Amino acid sequence: MDDALVIGGRRFRSRLILGSGKYPDLETMKRCHEASGTEMVTVAVRRLDLKATGEASLLHWIDRERVTLLPNTALCYTADDAVRTCRLARELGMSNWVKLDVRGDQRTLFPDVEQTVAAARTLVKEGFVVLPYTSDDLIVARKLADAGCAAVMPLAAPIGSGLGIRNPHALQLLREAVRIPVIVDAGVGTASDVSIAFELGCDGVLLNTAVAGAREPVRMARAMKLAAEAGREAFLAGRIPRRAYGSASSPPEGLLP
Amino acid sequence: MFVQVNGERREVPDGATVLELLRTLGVRGRVAVERNGVVLRQAEHADVRIGEGDVLEVVTFVGGGA
Numbered sequence: 001m002d003d004a005l006v007i008g009g010r011r012f013r014s015r016l017i018l019g020s021g022k023y024p025d026l027e028t029m030k031r032c033h034e035a036s037g038t039e040m041v042t043v044a045v046r047r048l049d050l051k052a053t054g055e056a057s058l059l060h061w062i063d064r065e066r067v068t069l070l071p072n073t074a075l076c077y078t079a080d081d082a083v084r085t086c087r088l089a090r091e092l093g094m095s096n097w098v099k100l101d102v103r104g105d106q107r108t109l110f111p112d113v114e115q116t117v118a119a120a121r122t123l124v125k126e127g128f129v130v131l132p133y134t135s136d137d138l139i140v141a142r143k144l145a146d147a148g149c150a151a152v153m154p155l156a157a158p159i160g161s162g163l164g165i166r167n168p169h170a171l172q173l174l175r176e177a178v179r180i181p182v183i184v185d186a187g188v189g190t191a192s193d194v195s196i197a198f199e200l201g202c203d204g205v206l207l208n209t210a211v212a213g214a215r216e217p218v219r220m221a222r223a224m225k226l227a228a229e230a231g232r233e234a235f236l237a238g239r240i241p242r243r244a245y246g247s248a249s250s251p252p253e254g255l256l257p
Numbered sequence: 258m259f260v261q262v263n264g265e266r267r268e269v270p271d272g273a274t275v276l277e278l279l280r281t282l283g284v285r286g287r288v289a290v291e292r293n294g295v296v297l298r299q300a301e302h303a304d305v306r307i308g309e310g311d312v313l314e315v316v317t318f319v320g321g322g323a
Contacts (some may be wrong), residue, residue: 018322019320019321019322019323020320020321020322021319021320021321021322022320022322023320026320029320042321042322042323043318043319043320043321044318044319044320044321045289045316045317045318045319046316046317046318046319046321047263047264047314047315047316048263048284048288048315048316048317050262050263050265050282050284050315057286057317057318058318058319058320059286059287059318069318071318072321072322072323074321074322074323084291084294084296087296088289088291088296088314088316089289089318091289091290091296091297091298091299092287092288092289092316092317092318093287093289093299099323101323109323133323159323160323185323186323206322206323207322208322208323209322212322
């Protein structure tokens, strides 16, 4: 059975994208990536610490045979800063794929969608494969799709909040509004949240804190993998309609007098 | 001459290229460099000469999610 997720012409068997931040150590991160089955991992672009000598490079701990790197623009607050970060990321030579993330509010970490759309237009013109973090507004999602983004990544709750899927209806409407993959980015707290995202018809889920911050991160990574498979299978199988009242599963005929 | 690298004032030999600066700083592994707000291509590191007062940013990948 082939149920690959296709983004930017590339096929992914895993529908989970994992982060590389907040892990207790790099060894644990590597084991989490393996346990989750992920084939795409986000990384951040930062100033090189010129005082550090001989520290282990993050990239030594990411299996790039299997994993597509997705550099992010996290903590950028303007389109210009995000575009600058993407250009630097591309010169790091690993990938022209980027997770575009332009924030508009420091407390909620909600995206500035106006800046995001502007940056997306510039980046697509420059040949980047753009996966933007966005709100659950389907109008914005359409604009991002029209700009040529390879996917849209709406939030389900604030980044790192672990509040779960707070906007199922909005996500469902958004899913119907665009033809490119919809990846839930931000809000996942535990495995059932991942299942719900897939049951709603979302194509992928990006998560970091829910795994990295779990008491047993590797175990949670495995739970996320199972939850993704369960949710996706349930979506493809087609759930029963919701009813207000009971409906017996056993036949009324032949009931003993 | 003096330049600014990642926010710090550094002395580099006159006429040094970006690649020479990176070697002087002991940078190993792959980095990207921005000079005076313009991102340099990897291939330019060996050719581009640094000028007095240049502002350079040297970046790499670090762990991050969102």
